[in-house]
Amino acid sequence: MMVREGSPFRGVGVIALKEAADHLTSARMHLIMGLVLLTAIGAVYGAIGRIKDTTAEDAYLFLKLFTVAREPLPSFAAFLGFLLPLVAIALGFDAINGEYNRRTMSRLLAQPIYRDAVLFGKFLGALLVIAIALLTLWLLMTGLGILFLGLPPTAADVVRSLAYLAATLACAGVWLALAIAFSAVIRSPATSALAALSVWLILTVFWGMIAPLLAGLIAPIDPLDPSTVLAQFEAQQSIARLSPQTLYAEITAILLDPAARSVGPLFMSQLQGSLYGAPLPTMESALIVWPQLSALVAAMILLFTVAYVAFQRQEVRA
Amino acid sequence: MSDEFVIEARGLAKQYGPHVAVDGIDLQVRAGEVIGLLGPNGAGKTTTILMLLGLTEATRGSILILGKDPLRRPLEVKRDVGYLPDSVGFYETMTGRENLTYMARLAAIPRGVVGERINSVLASVHLLEVADRPVATYSRGMRQRLGIAELLMRQCRIAILDEPTSGLDPQSTQELLDLIQKLSRGGMTILLSSHMLDVVQTVCHRIALFNKGRIGFFGTIEELAAKIGGGTYVIDVEAEGIDLSALAATVDGVKNVMAVNGHWQCEAVRDVRPQLAQRIVAAGGALRNLDLRRARLDEAYGRYFREVHQ
Known part of the structure; x- marks a missing residue:
């Protein structure tokens, strides 16, 4: 068996580090982060206004900053779920093919490193x-919350919001891995960006329409059998969960x-003995969305593997 | 130049599906040699280079670079081999110095020596004054010199240069050729792939002619000229006090002797200059000049491929 040296x-x-520095100083990143920052501030400001108007007292006021929306703006979590894939795609769509187009790939791979390092380095960068962007946004949220609501977050709020941040990073990782995979497979950066954006559009906007359609075909409802309604709902949910956005939305809903x-679906039998409206311990909430979180990480690894295999098999001539 | 082979390829082949890009080539290069890789586009030069670098796996055959297999010990081989590709690419927004620093970090050059070494190599390729300008502002010639600076910085023992002079103006070409000769004098082994035959003739010790995935000829330009000229070496002789036509006929290997413009021209089956000199001196002649006519590569190359295609 051939064993690799080093x-x-x-x-x-x-x-x-070079990739991170490039991204942090690029006009592309400045533009998209400016957009994210503006929308985030708008969403938080709207949420603070609504919380002040409608909520007299709430044990989880800090978490509401993420989820409460004020028309016409959606909530911060909804904004992030929509814009973060775009940030990830913007950072990854030309990771590999960009090196070919700059004609730097053969020089890079002629250095005493393996191809693995190039792909891992670009992904990690x-x-x-x-x-960094997410942490900055989180700190900004916390600061604005303290400033306008006058209430510091509790330890449980911090843990929940940090867990949400980790899930958001995992979700971004999925889209980043997808964008890098396209950049490894497709030689033109414009085409790979378009391919990644098409997948994003389908899974974010259209998947909500496609999932019920497919579920109706797979598990049709029999008007005489009420259990088929549940079967179709479960089929629809399973299909919807093929989209990382669905998984992310479920994680957000539970953690925040x-x-x-x-x-x-929640049955009465599941609620037996529970106090209506009583909060779940943070660990319990984390356990509920553990499969979703695992699925996001698995999707990220799977897509990264696709990128890895495609890149390793490529002939380097430029 | 030493007798030690630093590059040894045997039976090297590369196949892409049914297409044979390289078809069982043998290549042996000594330390300090400058070898020209010549041939039409698609003849297998770049594929061979990529296999030597370990960037492409050979379908069959073996390669040893400084005694190491580039596929089994790629990091060690890459540490000793520098590559300057055709139309060398750099990170445009980074300065020349930053580009070199990045490559130095990847090559694990100790941090303590990087700065000094970069300054030194930038000075040797005359780029020190523009080192802090973004590479986007560099001309093509400056980029090629920056590429050479990277090879110098890494202190490679072997450099593979793919079309280093294409698109350069005459002055930049000459500067680059001077640099290549300087590297060769410093003991670096150089493989130079080029379509510019005058460039190859200027700097290369031997040439490998690629044709349809094979090396049709590997040797000096004189050997190529002799081969395609039916094995004829042309030697110009200027001597006084002897009849060279009669004398040269007695030298083994001489085929013909002619008087041309006040001197003699010998055609022989090999380089017979030592024997001719000995006979002329022994016969009491005054030897003024004895010169193996330097074959012109463009002529030899053209004739070679005309013969091959017939």
Whole structure:
């Protein structure tokens, strides 16, 4: 068996830091982060206004900053769920094919590093930038919340919102891995960006319409059998969960609302002995969305593997 | 130049599906040699280079670079081999110095020596004054010199240059050729792939002619000229006090002797200059000049491929 000499991760740090520096100084990143920042501030400002108007007292006021919306603006969480894939795609769509187009790939791979380092470095560099952006937004939210509501977040709020931040990063990782996979497979950056955006559009906007349609075909409702209604709902939910946006929305709903108990149909038998509106402990909420979180991480790894295999098999001539 | 082979390829082949890009080539290069890789587009030069670098896996055959297999010990091989591709690409928004620093970090050059070494190599390729300008502002010639600076910085023992002079103006070409000769004098082994035959003739010790995935000829330009000229070496002789036509006929290997414009021209089956000199001196002649006519690569190349295609 052929054993590779040295570590495949040699050079990962150098490439990741260079990529992160490139992204942080690029006009593309400045534009998209400016957009995210503006919308985030708008959403939070709207949420604060609505909370002040309608909520006299709430045990989870800080978490409401993420989820409460004021027309016409959606909530911060909804904004992030919509815009974050765009940030990830913007950072990854030309990761590999950009090196070919700049004709730097053969020089890069002629250095004493493996191809693995190039792919890992690019992925980690972009993920680091997203993590920095998310942390900045989170700190901004916390600051604005304290400033306008006058209430500091509790420890449970901080843990829940940080868990939400981690889930958001995992979701961004899925879209980043997808964009990098397209950049490894498609030689033109414009085409790979378009391909990634098409997938985003389908899974974010149209999947909500496609899932019931497919569920109706797979599990039709029999008017004489009430259990088929449930079967179709479950089929619809399973199909909808093929989209990372559905998984992310379910994680958001559970983590940012301590009173939420289920992401699926809730039966009376499940509520037996529970106090209506009583919050779940943070760990309980985390356990409910653990499968969704695992699925996001698995999707990220799967897409990264596709990118890895495609890149490893490529002939380098430029 | 030493007798040690730093590059040894045997039976090297590369196939893409049914298409054979390289078809069982043998290549042996000594330390310090400058080898020209010549041939039409699609003849297999770049594929061979990529296999030597370990960037493409050979379908069959073996390669040893400085005694190491580039597929089994890629990091060690890449540490010693520098590559300057055709139309070398740099990160445009980064300065020349930043580009070199990035590559130095990837090559794991100790941080303590990087700055000094970069300054030194930038000075040697005359780019020190523009080192802090973004590469986007560099001319093509400056980029090629920056590429050479990277090879110098990494202190490679072997450099593979793919079309380094294409698109350069005459002055930049000459500067680059001077640099290549300087590297060669410093002991670096150089593989130079080029379509510019005058460039190859200027700097290369030997040439490998690629044709349809094979090396049709590997040797000096004189050997190529002799081969395509039916094995004829042309030697110009200027001597006084002897009848060279009679004398040269007694030298083994001489085919013909002619008087041309006040000197003699010998055609021989090999380089017979030592034997001719010995006979002329022994016969009491005054030897003024004895010169193996330097074959012109463009002529030899043209004739070679005309013969191959017939």
